[in-house]
Amino acid sequence: MAAESDAVHGGRRRHVLLFPLPYQGHINPMFRLAGLLHARGFSVTVFHTHFNAPDPARHPQYRFVPVPVPDGTSGPAPAAIEDVIAQILALGAACESGFRDRLAAVLEEYSRDAVACLIADAHLLPIFEVTAKLAVPTLALRTGSAACFACFLAYPMLFEKGYLPVKGMSSDPASVRRTFLVARRNNRNTCSSDRRELTRSMDAESQRDMPVSELTPYRVRDLMVFLGDDDRGSLRELLARAVTAVKVSSGLILNTFDALERRELEGLRRDLTVPVFDIGPLHKFSPAGDSSLLRQDRSCLDWLDARPPASALYVSFGSLACMSPRDLVETAWGIAGSGVPFLWVVRPGMVRGSAHQEQELPEGFEAATRGRGMVVAWAPQEEVLRHRAVGGFWTHNGWNSTTESVCEGVPMLCCPYFGDQMGNARYVEHVWRVGFEVGGELERGAVEAAIRRLITGKDGAEMRARAGELKKAAEECIGKGGSSCLAIDKLIAHMTSL
Numbered sequence: 001m002a003a004e005s006d007a008v009h010g011g012r013r014r015h016v017l018l019f020p021l022p023y024q025g026h027i028n029p030m031f032r033l034a035g036l037l038h039a040r041g042f043s044v045t046v047f048h049t050h051f052n053a054p055d056p057a058r059h060p061q062y063r064f065v066p067v068p069v070p071d072g073t074s075g076p077a078p079a080a081i082e083d084v085i086a087q088i089l090a091l092g093a094a095c096e097s098g099f100r101d102r103l104a105a106v107l108e109e110y111s112r113d114a115v116a117c118l119i120a121d122a123h124l125l126p127i128f129e130v131t132a133k134l135a136v137p138t139l140a141l142r143t144g145s146a147a148c149f150a151c152f153l154a155y156p157m158l159f160e161k162g163y164l165p166v167k168g169m170s171s172d173p174a175s176v177r178r179t180f181l182v183a184r185r186n187n188r189n190t191c192s193s194d195r196r197e198l199t200r201s202m203d204a205e206s207q208r209d210m211p212v213s214e215l216t217p218y219r220v221r222d223l224m225v226f227l228g229d230d231d232r233g234s235l236r237e238l239l240a241r242a243v244t245a246v247k248v249s250s251g252l253i254l255n256t257f258d259a260l261e262r263r264e265l266e267g268l269r270r271d272l273t274v275p276v277f278d279i280g281p282l283h284k285f286s287p288a289g290d291s292s293l294l295r296q297d298r299s300c301l302d303w304l305d306a307r308p309p310a311s312a313l314y315v316s317f318g319s320l321a322c323m324s325p326r327d328l329v330e331t332a333w334g335i336a337g338s339g340v341p342f343l344w345v346v347r348p349g350m351v352r353g354s355a356h357q358e359q360e361l362p363e364g365f366e367a368a369t370r371g372r373g374m375v376v377a378w379a380p381q382e383e384v385l386r387h388r389a390v391g392g393f394w395t396h397n398g399w400n401s402t403t404e405s406v407c408e409g410v411p412m413l414c415c416p417y418f419g420d421q422m423g424n425a426r427y428v429e430h431v432w433r434v435g436f437e438v439g440g441e442l443e444r445g446a447v448e449a450a451i452r453r454l455i456t457g458k459d460g461a462e463m464r465a466r467a468g469e470l471k472k473a474a475e476e477c478i479g480k481g482g483s484s485c486l487a488i489d490k491l492i493a494h495m496t497s498l
């Protein structure tokens with residue numbers, strides 16, 4: 001291990017400056033990194049937006065610098081992923097001038113030599129442009145997998161080779177098919193425009209099933225795409241900006257580890273000229289509980305204490321995914337019908353068009369599951385997954401949730417919603433083989449069967465055994481002399497050499 005004195009300059013701690021993207025799935029890894037660097041001797045200064053601002057009282061060891069943005073940029077948390085993307089692009093641009101002023105003031109106060117570098121989320125390209133002008137070396141943190149970033153790099157190729165866009169996909173193919181079947185049931189003479197729409201939709205479906213040989217094991221459906229022709233521009237811009245940010249940075253930090261993504265990391269090291277530091281899983285080096293934007297309901301840990309080992313299903317769809325009221329009903333009755341004990345996170349606003357937890361669950365659900373389940377608004381997820389009573393995780397496969405599950409040896413029921421989640425689910429099922437996807441539309445019968453297969457089924461037990469092996473491999477990576485430990489030493493040496 002590098003000595004703590006690496007981070008000391010002229011008898012004083014060197015400063016590292018951080019700028020997270022203000023969403024839970026990005027804040028957590030950045031704060032875990034902050035904890036790690038602080039423990040290795042750095043003073044930590046966190047720049048942040050007012051939107052989803054951290055609570056300085058929970059991190060008295062760090063300094064916080066709010067960056068002003070023009071009125072109207074922050075707004076409430078957006079519900080649809082298209083709006084999240086628009087908000088990320090707008091926030092980055094809006095921060096630029098306020099950040100320039102704040103950074104200049106901080107550099108003057110600390111003295112330029114005492115600042116090792118800035119680490120910014122790769123989705124904040126305007127921050128990298130400011131630091132380049134002020135000659136502050138900047139590292140990029142990507143909070144997703146190495147495979148996901150390889151996909152960002154490949155985006156132009158995916159369009160060039162015709163994998164994208166998905167032609168004729170004007171709406172969700174499953175819902176087009178359902179509409180068509182219902183129309184045919186009600187009136188056997190479906191109109192020709194319905195038939196045309198169905199054909200287009202089926203073509204889109206077969207295109208979505210195409211394997212992407214350059215990015216094995218992805219299929220087109222596992223890539224980051226929007227349904228609909230209308231808005232591919234902002235997604236392409238978002239991904240292209242992240243690629244530029246990484247390429248102009250002094251290095252790429254990834255919250256992944258060798259045992260999980262060796263091949264993908266090798267690919268990135270071939271394709272990028274900047275150094276790549278695979279220092280994950282960050283939550284194993286430093287917990288992030290205190291960076292939670294919602295209050296974690298810890299009473300669920302007592303509830304889990306009373307359950308037998310590996311008996312309960314933990315259900316959570318992360319901080320952004322929204323489900324339809326119909327899917328909520330099918331999920332609820334599927335959970336109820338499975339007979340399996342469960343802990344379910346029903347986040348306020350998780351169901352489209354609703355803001356209150358009480359209103360969201362179907363009538364009769366509580367009575368049907370009394371004594372067998374617990375519903376909370378937000379859980380201490382890392383501790384829940386570590387709890388011996390948890391036998392499976394029904395997840396949206398955000399990258400943090402996926403790695404947190406892997407590191408505790410918990411197999412997964414995958415229900416990806418958007419972005420990198422489909423690709424993560426693909427790796428869970430087809431590469432690491434520690435879970436499987438609840439395919440197609442959510443139907444209570446299929447949900448019931450999937451839950452039983454995971455928690456009490458034979459192949460669920462096999463997945464749990466493989467997850468246990470992966471957990472051991474993760475422990476080796478973070479142990480003394482392990483790949484992630486060595487990568488952290490390299491990162492710190494790199495930061496102090498810039």
Ligand code: UDX
Pocket residue numbers: 023024025026028143144292296316317318319320321345377378379380381382397398399400401402404418419420421
């Ligand atoms: C988002 C995107 O959805 C995801 O695809 C991308 O990889 C990162 O950004 P999010 O939806 O927040 O992430 O999911 P995830 O990456 O899993 O992060 C959620 C974090 O919240 C995890 O660290 C998890 O431990 C925490 N969490 C979740 C809680 O603390 N309590 C909960 O009840 C649920």
